[in-house]
Amino acid sequence: MITFEAVRKQFPDGTVAVDGLDLELPTGRITVFVGPSGCGKTTSLRMINRMIEPTGGTVAIDGKDVRAQDPATLRRGIGYVIQHAGLFPHKTVLDNVLTVPKLVGRGRERNRALELLERVGLPAAFADRYPAQLSGGQQQRVGVARALAADPPVMLMDEPFSAVDPIVRAQLQEEFLRLQAELGKTIAIVTHDIDEAVVLGDRIAVFRQGGHLAQVGTPEELLTKPADEFVRNFVGRDRGYRGLSFQRSDDLLLHPFPAGRSLDGEGTFRDGDSLRVVVDLTLTSPTGTAVKVDADGRPLGFVHHRDVVDLLEQRR
Numbered sequence: 001m002i003t004f005e006a007v008r009k010q011f012p013d014g015t016v017a018v019d020g021l022d023l024e025l026p027t028g029r030i031t032v033f034v035g036p037s038g039c040g041k042t043t044s045l046r047m048i049n050r051m052i053e054p055t056g057g058t059v060a061i062d063g064k065d066v067r068a069q070d071p072a073t074l075r076r077g078i079g080y081v082i083q084h085a086g087l088f089p090h091k092t093v094l095d096n097v098l099t100v101p102k103l104v105g106r107g108r109e110r111n112r113a114l115e116l117l118e119r120v121g122l123p124a125a126f127a128d129r130y131p132a133q134l135s136g137g138q139q140q141r142v143g144v145a146r147a148l149a150a151d152p153p154v155m156l157m158d159e160p161f162s163a164v165d166p167i168v169r170a171q172l173q174e175e176f177l178r179l180q181a182e183l184g185k186t187i188a189i190v191t192h193d194i195d196e197a198v199v200l201g202d203r204i205a206v207f208r209q210g211g212h213l214a215q216v217g218t219p220e221e222l223l224t225k226p227a228d229e230f231v232r233n234f235v236g237r238d239r240g241y242r243g244l245s246f247q248r249s250d251d252l253l254l255h256p257f258p259a260g261r262s263l264d265g266e267g268t269f270r271d272g273d274s275l276r277v278v279v280d281l282t283l284t285s286p287t288g289t290a291v292k293v294d295a296d297g298r299p300l301g302f303v304h305h306r307d308v309v310d311l312l313e314q315r316r
């Protein structure tokens with residue numbers, strides 16, 4: 001677990017970037033720091049690996065004050081990923097991944113780097129290219145592979161997916177979550193994008209101007225119980241819609257699916273899908289309906305978007 005206790009950072013010019021920060025980042029989970037520009041997210045992140053030293057309070061990893069540890073040793077256990085990946089332009093993809101010092105034994109090193117590239121979705125054919133020969137999304141993947149190279153228990157990621165277009169971003173987020181489900185790292189991610197925070201975060205810390213924490217909670221808690229006006233506004237007007245991601249669709253009453261009717265062109269959902277999935281399907285279907293199917297893809301029945309609204313009314 002990473003803990004911030006009464007952490008403060010005042011820069012020499014007097015700017016107070018972080019003020020009285022108390023926060024816990026659970027082991028093996030993703031905690032997202034979110035908030036408007038200039039509210040102290042990056043400063044907080046960098047105090048974990050001592051790129052910035054606090055002027056008050058304590059940052060500790062598993063109970064050990066980071067200031068008691070040699071910065072080089074500390075950083076070996078902490079992967080770091082930044083926006084635009086920060087790759088060395090004159091080194092190949094493979095050599096970028098190999099810059100991580102902890103890798104030992106030349107042959108093993110190379111194989112592990114290639115394996116990591118593969119895991120982040122880059123086939124071996126990319127290994128000898130230079131960063132400029134990659135798309136933004138591919139560069140971000142190399143950045144993630146490089147951060148994972150030393151198999152650090154902790155990963156710090158500063159706007160890791162924000163330099164790419166929304167479709168690539170969604171893809172990278174999804175793949176990253178799949179990877180994290182296997183790796184179980186303790187991760188802190190900075191973003192100013194609440195949608196990204198909701199997708200990636202097991203927990204979200206909302207920062208406000210002046211380096212104060214406005215609220216910490218699960219995505220669901222933030223969307224359904226914003227602590228105050230600031231969080232309510234930041235989470236946004238469509239939070240009701242986003243909140244549907246956390247509501248199950250299992251008790252929707254189904255209308256019988258007419259025998260012999262084809263499923264072609266119908267949007268389908270399954271047990272366990274959220275109401276947000278169902279609403280999306282019904283709103284994009286010309287008939288305003290979505291069909292529930294079983295594990296083998298056979299139709300169980302259909303719903304109309306009015307049924308979803310009725311269910312929400314009942315749950316209020």
Ligand SMILES: Nc1ncnc2c1ncn2[C@@H]1O[C@H](COP(=O)(O)OP(=O)(O)OP(=O)(O)O)[C@@H](O)[C@H]1O
Nearest residue numbers: 011013015017036037038039040041042043044192
């Ligand atoms: N080296 C520095 N000297 C003085 N002020 C600084 C320094 N670094 C950051 N700041 C200020 O500290 C405050 C917090 O900055 P920080 O980069 O942590 O914010 P942020 O929430 O990450 O913002 P963004 O989303 O824009 O990256 C800002 O007002 C910033 O201008």
